[in-house]
Amino acid sequence: MPVSKILLFYRFTPLADPEAVRLWQRDLCESLGLRGRILISRHGINGTVGGELNAVKKYRRKTLGYAPFADMDVKWSAGSGLDDEGRSVDFPRLSVKVRDEIVSSGAPDELAVTADGVVGGGTPLAPEAVHDLVSERGDDVVFFDGRNAFEAAIGRFRNAVVPSVETTRDFVAELDSGRYDHLKGKPVVTYCTGGIRCEVLSSLMVARGFQEVYQLEGGIVRYGERFGNSGLWDGSLYVFDGRESVTFGADAEVIGSCAGCGAATSGMVNCADDCTRRLVRCDACAGRPLRCPEHAAGARGAVTA
Numbered sequence: 692m693p694v695s696k697i698l699l700f701y702r703f704t705p706l707a708d709p710e711a712v713r714l715w716q717r718d719l720c721e722s723l724g725l726r727g728r729i730l731i732s733r734h735g736i737n738g739t740v741g742g743e744l745n746a747v748k749k750y751r752r753k754t755l756g757y758a759p760f761a762d763m764d765v766k767w768s769a770g771s772g773l774d775d776e777g778r779s780v781d782f783p784r785l786s787v788k789v790r791d792e793i794v795s796s797g798a799p800d801e802l803a804v805t806a807d808g809v810v811g812g813g814t815p816l817a818p819e820a821v822h823d824l825v826s827e828r829g830d831d832v833v834f835f836d837g838r839n840a841f842e843a844a845i846g847r848f849r850n851a852v853v854p855s856v857e858t859t860r861d862f863v864a865e866l867d868s869g870r871y872d873h874l875k876g877k878p879v880v881t882y883c884t885g886g887i888r889c890e891v892l893s894s895l896m897v898a899r900g901f902q903e904v905y906q907l908e909g910g911i912v913r914y915g916e917r918f919g920n921s922g923l924w925d926g927s928l929y930v931f932d933g934r935e936s937v938t939f940g941a942d943a944e945v946i947g948s949c950a951g952c953g954a955a956t957s958g959m960v961n962c963a964d965d966c967t968r969r970l971v972r973c974d975a976c977a978g979r980p981l982r983c984p985e986h987a988a989g990a991r992g993a994v995t996a
Contacts, residue, residue: 695770741779797860813893846926951976
């Protein structure tokens with residue numbers, strides 16, 4: 692029986708001709724029947740694709756055969772399944788685009804990239820090294836979430852700082868606000884889904900005077916593969932495909948709280964007013980329109996007017 696797999700990957704490396712890479716990647720994915728999203732810029736590649744196992748293996752082999760991507764860290768996970776044409780049901784289509792950034796930082800001119808990755812970023816720490824740091828430094832270690840705030844609603848590192856941001860672009864203003872200046876002398880471990888956002892975030896923090904910055908190498912995905920639910924991670928991992936969220940074992944704690952009734956859940960739904968905000972919602976509230984705080988306030992105002 693055909694097996695569905697999903698790859699998550701990125702690589703910061705200078706690309707002389709991003710458009711040529713885009714055409715190659717698009718044609719490669721189309722020839723293999725893969726779906727997903729790939730962003731390419733002069734700074735590298737960032738993507739997630741899914742499809743039948745053998746097709747995904749071929750994609751990985753051919754992509755890593757391109758010298759600038761040869762040592763790219765590629766993460767595997769199980770897909771939800773394949774449709775009648777053998778294509779991933781976790782992605783509606785294939786999108787391969789060239790952008791100014793492979794992750795929107797809000798400060799593209801700050802980012803310097805060489806073949807070794809982002810210049811001036813935090814020190815990469817493997818999952819085991821993160822545990823060593825916590826063992827040595829205890830409560831002084833600060834976990835700093837590099838994702839959108841709604842992602843942390845269903846899963847995060849224990850006692851992590853979760854900035855109130857809606858997009859990665861918001862981090863520059865958030866850091867410049869001074870809210871986290873008290874952390875500049877502490878060991879800060881940035882983390883995100885697969886490593887790309889926290890690699891950029893760590894460089895932004897170093898540039899703003901944070902003295903001891905680390906980034907979780909391979910992101911939450913690699914940490915979960917190593918420690919499952921026995922480490923410092925709590926809850927589910929939000930993913931940007933049809934699966935919505937994944938866990939690192941059947942015994943994962945449910946830490947999300949339904950915006951409608953408060954029940955424990957990892958389910959997510961869009962704001963009923965079709966804005967980009969995501970809200971935690973349980974199955975019992977599926978028929979109930981939920982709104983983000985901004986639109987909920989507007990709805991209350993319309994009722995009382």
